[in-house]
Amino acid sequence: MPTLKEQFWDPVAGFGVTFRTMFKKVVTEQYPFEKKPTAPRFHGRHQLNRWPDGLEKCIGCELCAWACPADAIYVEGASNTEDERYSPGERYGRVYQINYLRCILCGLCIEACPTRALTMTNEYELADDNRADLIYEKQDLLAPLLPGMEQPPHAMLLGDDEGDYYRGSFRPAKNESEA
């Protein structure tokens, strides 16, 4: 046999939480109608960066793939040639894939990258209705061409060799000098 308290007070007391909450600030986000900015260092989708002349920073070293605890990254390197240059130096990443079905966005790949080619954006909308589209290829990951950048392949425009790029002792990009 329930006590009087149990019979009459407890059902009403349960609504106490509801009443109190009515006077608090709402935490519900109206995603996807309203999108809130993430924290500045939020681990979102990756980006493959470029040098100011548009050459890729990625050298295809696969250290990101090695660092990846989820085995989400696949890289194949290849040689740059004088006629077809994608990055300063000898080597570039010919194939670059990140499988976002596996990626846990931990950021270990970013720490492994020796050229700062791989960084993370704040983009978090990584959902799709099929598996194939969630394997991002190099063209999906490469940073957009900013003004002054040229689509590789092209020669090293900012310095005489890769050392100039790595040391940061390169000439300013074309548009900056014009501007």
Add this chain to the structure above:
Amino acid sequence: MTVTSKEGQEVAKADLVTLTIDGVEVSVPKGTLVIRAAEQIGVQIPRFCDHPLLAPVGACRQCLVEVALPGPDGEPRTMMGPPGRVKPQASCTLTASEGMVVNTQISSPIADKAQQGVMEALLINHPLDCPVCDKGGECPLQNQAMSNGRGETRFVETKRTFPKPINISAQVLLDRERCVLCARCTRFSEQIAGDPFIALIERGALQQVGIYEKEPFESYFSGNTIQICPVGALTSAAYRFRARPFDLVSTPSVAEHDACGSAIRVDHRRGKVVRRLSGEDPAVNEEWITDKDRFGFTYARQDDRLTHPMVRDEETGELRTASWPEAFVVAARGLQAAGATGVLTGGRLTLEDAYAYSKFARVALGTNDVDFRARAHSAEEEAFLASTVAGTGLGVTFEDLEKVGTVVLAGLEPEDEAGTLFLRLRKAARKGLKVVSIAPFTSRGLAKMHGTLIRTAPGDEAAALEALAHDGEVALDAGGILLIGERLAAVPGALSAAAALAGTTGARLAWVPRRAGDRGAVDAGLLPSLLPGGRPVDDAAARVDLGTVWGTTVGHEPGRDAAGIVAAAIAGEIGGLVVGGVDPDDTADPAATRAAIGAASFVVSLELRATDVTQAADVVLPVAAAAEKAGTFVTWEGRQRPFGKVLVESHALPDLRVLAGIADELGTPLGFKTVEAARAELSELGGWDGDRVAAPTVSTGSTTRESSTTDGDGLRLATWKQMIDDASMLDGDDYLRATGRAAVALVSAGTLAGLGVEAGANVTVTGPGGSATLPVGVADLADGVVWLPAGSDGINVNRDLGATAGATVSVEGGAA
């Protein structure tokens, strides 16, 4: 590193010296280096230049240790340098001696500091290339910089740089700034391969590996220098930037290019082999393999690789893709309708696949018309193989070559035809082995073995072998070994003479074929008069013995050999042909082989890639390449070299599975469908201990021509295949091809004078079937003999000249 020879364990107690390393007393055989003695107690002294198979040099100084030797009073005294300072010693050049006290980096701060100092000096000019360097991840410098180097760099100046990479050869690339000057590559080239075309040049900070400009680094073994380079200074063009070591799956395997069965390590990722390295097998190839074994793997993924079974459409007459069941049915029906069928297999099969062909021919097709020899052959050779080779198990071994006094080569050019054998012979020759070669001229290989030439025109080998029995200088006896190449099959009486020579002198005999599957094919009975395990077809007891396992009877009539099958097909006596991996251009008469394939009413082709045979075949069945199946190769020694499947995700079927499918449709199942089951049946079958075929006794006198004289204007043709040539198994690696030796016709100086051209000029060699133009060179050939590579630079001697070794050809100056 390599297991050092077992001899050490067998030495008597008196030959041991006892020393103390890091406080641990250890006894090692006299002559052991301190660095190796330390390994015995589990102490790894860092090193770069030291390699167990190369002579010590003490070039890198990384292995410094503190050493004390007993003085006159028996008390150990530390080896000192300038007054008051300890002088650390390089443990890789220091022989252990009685009472020595060694303190390595583990127990001696002095040694540790010295090693760190050396490491710092090596790293001063070493670029920070690790992320793009092929060695990164498996680099001794990387590893030992972590284990024995300083944590922080003190070097702030600019590093010395060189333009890079530079080509040492088409295949080998050199990054000079990465080099730590350990001289492993130059020592390998000089001591092991005998191609000292690279050397350390310049001095001081500019010291670097260089090439002789006039003599390019054309070595069949150059890939080994890449593998033993302790840094990333030497890389291969084929593997450069292809993958990182930590991303590869490594599988031990066996090389499929020659009959040496070298142990290799195959690295693959995503279903693609990206590189091959030498495995370690002290009994076979030690740590070295040929460039062919190392780089020749791209043939399996060429564009013309067959992926689906194909059958010839009855209406259009074109080949069309079919399902496996359909192809099996069509093949079985066609073979049934064709009547008598011959089986030609070539020499690339694993033992299990060869056994499947052998059983398929006998059980499913009911014929003994089966032959693996896609080259010049003879009935004499068949008798020789049946009597002396088939099913004899392990005979002469690589290690035996180092223990005997004399090795006679006949019809065999080891550097071209069995590279691993060449390296072992050269190693033995450097220790005193006398190599005698019955050959037309002193090849580069023979010169590197410091061998003696018995100059023999092609066709005269039999007489030369007979003469050897009475040759006091060579003095072949029971302490000698006779290595017989497969090319002797084309010389009547030569194999008989070899067998007789072995009989009279007591020398041991070994048959060294060119291809990986040849010895296995002999053991599996891919010969018209031979059943598996060396059982003769015409021996009733042998047939019964076989019948108990096979559960069927086997025809007692020996069948036709390959030439006989070809002739019978042209004559219409044979309607069906089952062809497994035979290139018509390899056969002694390519035109006849092509004609036979055209004339046969039904041709089943089991092939890797599209060839002339698959074009003409009625059913084409794609089979697995060596990396896509398990199997066993039998080396020339008779050693079984089993290997597993490397590309586990491959669905390609091995030959035996395909044959089992056809046999099922024929209503006569083979009884196995997997490599394991075939292996089990082979071991159940066992060897044959009954009567063997007698050794052949073809006399040489009746068939040999007048010794070393020319017939009219003609020259006698000597020829064999160079290691790196136009072979289809080398397709796809242009860098490797580029390291091959160019095709040059070699004649004697006297003959060249008669031609009226200078060495290096073009000559036209004309045989019965056509002619070819190539540069001419001089060698110490007999007058009236010309040597051509059998298949280099687009010239195929069989196909283009219509001639085989021993034939008469004419040579004229100038292009045709």
